[in-house]
Amino acid sequence: MEFVIVTGLSGAGKSRAINALEDIGFFCMDNIPPKLVSKVVELCLQSNDSISKMAMVIDTRGGTLFNGFFEGLEDLKQQGCEYKILFLNCQDVVLENRYKETRRRHPLADETNGSVERAIERERELLHPIYERADYTIDTSYLSPAQLKERITNLFLGDVSKGMxxxxxxxxxxxxxxxxxxxxxxxxxxxxxxxxxxxxxxxxxxxxxxxxxxxxxxxxxxxxxxxxxxxxxxxxxxxxxxxxxxxxxxxxxxxxxxxxxxxxxxxxxxxxxxxxxxxxxxxxxx
Structure with missing residues (x-):
């Protein structure tokens, strides 16, 4: 099974990325706690449905559950499940403007007393080890929604296991x-x-x-x-x-x-x- 973990900064376009993956045949799930990933994959593999492509969004919306990210990856490794990590990045100033335009609440707002700027900074710190391990990174700062969809489609429409x-x-x-x-x-x-x-x-x-x-x-x-x-x-x-x-x-x-x-x-x-x-x-x- 081709398995992609989608993560990255809040507001960087993970929802659009998962929609694009769904459009090219991936079975997609959003906001999955890391410790449940191996369980979900196991259930999918055991089901009668033929799922050849799967993508999951794992991000800081899970709160303290997100801390088990690398433990969840280790569980996958022990299962013999190969995976790729897609990390969506974005410049701080662009993220701040997106939050102002949409008036959405940042997942770490409580931790930073409502400061979007500090929430972005804190999230970037939390995600840095994952960014370092990512197989694919896309900076969405200057990409339109259509361009992001095109990047995702071109990247994963083929078999990602077949070379760089x-x-x-x-x-x-x-x-x-x-x-x-x-x-x-x-x-x-x-x-x-x-x-x-x-x-x-x-x-x-x-x-x-x-x-x-x-x-x-x-x-x-x-x-x-x-x-x-x-x-x-x-x-x-x-x-x-x-x-x-x-x-x-x-x-x-x-x-x-x-x-x-x-x-x-x-x-x-x-x-x-x-x-x-x-x-x-x-x-x-x-």
Whole structure:
């Protein structure tokens, strides 16, 4: 059975993540106390229903029950049950704004006398050991709900046991860097189509922009070295047992150069037989 544990900061999008997993065939359960996880898995395995994919949300809403998180994982290990941990992260200021907009109550509000800022800080401390052990991390700070669903779908639609998943991402530095990036490359040094009137309002997915970016010797030299470096480093990460590798390509606005290079990198890795997804985080931003 393919088993995914979804956890992370409150307000980071775990509910949307579990909905996305349900849409691609996972049997999903929310807010499960860690000590009950092995019992629930055992019941599912013994049931007559054929459950091949399961996902559970485990987070700090469980109060003191959450303290048994690693004990619950140890029980799973003793059962011989393989699992992956998906951790949803988010920047503090974004989380604070989300709580202000939704007026939801933070699970640790009582512990911090109602201070959302201190509740987020305290939750981050509690979750740090789990963050360190996570197989997959997604920073939702600048992702729309649709983009998060796409990331989840691309990540888990295939069999997660079949090798490392490589995620190529384009982004704009003006909107903030992606915290989950393992490798990050700055392509602001390449010729910028933004200053060409007929290209300004197109994106790196459009052939005229792509051709403009790739026609320069500076770009050709960069691409050759980028592909050589990535091809060299991927086996090193895989040998370390890494489940996910996030490669972020950034330009100023995330619409032209970074999109072209990220797309090119994705196609190169697909041609190499790698499991690859691509996401253009800021392509629709103005």
């Amino acid at each position: 998943v490589i995620h190529c991402m384009s982004f704009g530095f003006k909107y903030g860097i992606p915290n989950e990036a393992d490798l990050m490359f700055d392509v602001r040094c390449l010729p910028n189509p933004f200053y060409i009137d007929e290209l300004k309002h197109k994106t790196g997915l459009d052939a005229p922009v792509r051709d403009y970016v790739l026609e320069w010797d500076s770009t050709k030299g960069f691409v050759k070295r980028l592909l050589d470096m990535v091809d060299y480093m991927i086996p090193l990460y895989a040998n370390e047992g890494k489940s996910q590798l996030v490669i972020a390509i950034g330009c100023t606005g995330g619409k032209h150069r970074s999109v072209t290079i990220a797309d090119l990198l994705c196609q190169h890795l697909l041609d190499k037989g790698r499991r690859v997804t691509v996401n253009h985080r800021d392509i629709n931003k103005r």
